[in-house]
Amino acid sequence: MVSDTVQIDRPVIGIVGSQGAFGRWLQQFFSRRMGLQVIGRDPHGDTALSEEALVEAADVLIFSAPIRITPELIRHYVQVAAGAERGKLWMDLTSIKLAPVEALLESQAEVVGLHPMCAPPKISTLRGRPLVVCPARLDRWQGWLQAFLQASEAQCRTVEPGQHDRIMALVQGLSHASHMLQGAVLTQLAPELGGMAAISELGTIGHALDLTVTRRVLGGNPDIYTDIQFDNPHVLEVLKHLQRQLDGLAEAVGRGDDAARRQVRKHWLVDSARTFGREDLQEGSHAFERLGYLLEDLAEPRYLSVFLPEDRPGSLRALLSAFEDCGVNLDSIHSSRNPEGELHFRLGVSRDCEADRLHAVASAIEKAGIGRVVAGLVSDRTG
Numbered sequence: 428m429v430s431d432t433v434q435i436d437r438p439v440i441g442i443v444g445s446q447g448a449f450g451r452w453l454q455q456f457f458s459r460r461m462g463l464q465v466i467g468r469d470p471h472g473d474t475a476l477s478e479e480a481l482v483e484a485a486d487v488l489i490f491s492a493p494i495r496i497t498p499e500l501i502r503h504y505v506q507v508a509a510g511a512e513r514g515k516l517w518m519d520l521t522s523i524k525l526a527p528v529e530a531l532l533e534s535q536a537e538v539v540g541l542h543p544m545c546a547p548p549k550i551s552t553l554r555g556r557p558l559v560v561c562p563a564r565l566d567r568w569q570g571w572l573q574a575f576l577q578a579s580e581a582q583c584r585t586v587e588p589g590q591h592d593r594i595m596a597l598v599q600g601l602s603h604a605s606h607m608l609q610g611a612v613l614t615q616l617a618p619e620l621g622g623m624a625a626i627s628e629l630g631t632i633g634h635a636l637d638l639t640v641t642r643r644v645l646g647g648n649p650d651i652y653t654d655i656q657f658d659n660p661h662v663l664e665v666l667k668h669l670q671r672q673l674d675g676l677a678e679a680v681g682r683g684d685d686a687a688r689r690q691v692r693k694h695w696l697v698d699s700a701r702t703f704g705r706e707d708l709q710e711g712s713h714a715f716e717r718l719g720y721l722l723e724d725l726a727e728p729r730y731l732s733v734f735l736p737e738d739r740p741g742s743l744r745a746l747l748s749a750f751e752d753c754g755v756n757l758d759s760i761h762s763s764r765n766p767e768g769e770l771h772f773r774l775g776v777s778r779d780c781e782a783d784r785l786h787a788v789a790s791a792i793e794k795a796g797i798g799r800v801v802a803g804l805v806s807d808r809t810g
């Protein structure tokens with residue numbers, strides 16, 4: 428018998444792990460975007476509600492806790508709830524899906540597993556990001572779930588939990604491991620060559636892109652990257668493949684003869700290229716070049732980054748007029764976000780534009796109330 432107190436139209440949202448990165452993002456999302464009451468619990472900083480009180484009060488309970496403890500934590504909450512979860516919706520955000528979803532199914536709640544394919548974004552929705560959805564036991568909550576997924580603005584992809592984990596071993600396990608290994612090799616070899624700065628000065632686009640991912644991984648939450656390697660049961664097999672390929676390549680290069688060169692060319696280039704096909708390779712190559720131009724634009728030292736407070740037609744034209752009025756020629760224009768997630772336009776100007784002139788444009792923009800100059804003038808790289 429489902430309790431009459433369960434609210435499906437305007438549910439109270441409960442977050443287990445409310446003080447974590449995604450827990451905090453979810454609080455904002457549900458309260459600001461969906462106008463719902465959000466409660467939570469976290470041993471680090473949110474213990475006002477007991478586990479029992481949280482389970483009792485939440486119509487939708489979301490587990491957003493460290494990967495390695497999540498299946499056991501869910502089972503613990505099943506014990507705590509002792510049937511009070513019947514008729515409610517329980518879900519999780521874990522980067523691994525089979526074990527948490529199996530644990531959720533031990534409850535009597537309706538169950539859906541989720542996995543956003545990004546860190547909590549700086550914007551208020553998951554706009555455009557893939558979101559894996561594993562519907563496991565859904566009935567009365569189906570409609571609300573659809574409304575929530577729509578409000579998230581994510582690109583939802585329905586996948587079986589086991590299939591998710593196998594794919595993630597390649598999407599995450601392989602990519603994270605490759606970049607962790609690159610980080611370790613650079614740590615060992617870069618110092619004798621003058622350090623990372625000396626190396627990156629001579630960098631290719633490929634090096635810059637790899638280094639961007641490596642720094643993201645190394646600068647992120649080490650628990651997430653460790654847990655994905657250890658707790659996704661398919662990652663070890665992928666690591667063994669990676670090791671075999673690397674050993675084979677090193678062995679061939681070590682042999683160094685013409686036969687070894689032919690082998691490397693055939694096995695690691697020509698044969699693998701067939702996996703992608705000509706069109707896909709061309710598209711990848713084009714994407715690489717576009718990213719190269721983007722990196723080049725972003726590294727140019729003379730630019731203004733401007734936040735336009737008025738989101739209305741014509742505000743960009745007014746901004747461009749300020750450059751025209753001051754006789755400053757533009758080299759590039761990009762809409763981008765600063766590290767805090769604020770949207771701005773970044774306008775690169777030619778290197779021969781004197782600093783005084785750029786200052787004049789900046790003052791004109793601010794004086795006319797067109798926008799707020801958030802970076803530029805000095806050659807910081809935050810824009």
Ligand SMILES: NC(=O)c1ccc[n+]([C@@H]2O[C@H](COP(=O)([O-])OP(=O)(O)OC[C@H]3O[C@@H](n4cnc5c(N)ncnc54)[C@H](O)[C@@H]3O)[C@@H](O)[C@H]2O)c1
Pocket residue numbers: 443444445446447448449450468469470471490491492493494496497500520521522523542543544545546547648650651
């Ligand atoms: N951050 C990401 O990039 C990302 C992306 C997609 C999915 N996820 C998933 O989201 C979940 C949370 O990740 P995060 O980045 O917010 O991690 P986090 O480490 O920032 O947050 C986890 C929170 O759980 C809390 N916690 C620990 N033990 C708990 C317990 N017994 N009861 C309640 N809370 C407890 C911690 O104190 C912490 O505040 C993970 O399952 C992760 O796989 C994270």
Ligand SMILES: O=C(O)C(=O)C[C@]1(C(=O)O)C=C[C@@H](O)C=C1
Pocket residue numbers: 521522543544545546599643647651
């Ligand atoms: O830093 C990012 O934006 C990420 O994409 C984080 C990342 C990842 O690197 O795979 C980390 C764990 C999550 O499961 C999903 C995404």
